[in-house]
Amino acid sequence: MTYVITEPCIGTKDQSCVEVCPVDCIYDAGDHFMINPEECIDCGACEPECPVEAIYPEDEVPDDQESYISKAASHFE
Incomplete structure (x- = not known):
């Protein structure tokens, strides 16, 4: 399982999640941040830091x- 950044990040792009990621797997993808699913170690440090609640474990994405799951996967291919 990996974490996924969803639509509420668009237009906000608060960098709190980027700052706490221990493996630097969160990247600026233009309109919002994306988590590289191959680099994410599933630590969950980013989720509580997001002020707009845009980050979810992959199996809990609304x-x-x-x-946004496939969008992140294809972005990093």
């Missing part, structure tokens, strides 16, 4: 935000 149904209407699931496109």
Whole structure:
């Protein structure tokens, strides 16, 4: 399992999650940040730091935000 950054990040891009990531797997993808699923160690440090609650474990992403799972995967191919 990995963590996924979803739509609420768009337009906010608060860097709190980037600052706490121990493996630097969160990247600026233009309109929002994305977590590289291959680099994420599933530590969860980023989730509580997000002020807009945009970060979810992959298996808990809301149904209407699931496109962000594949969006992150394809972004890092």
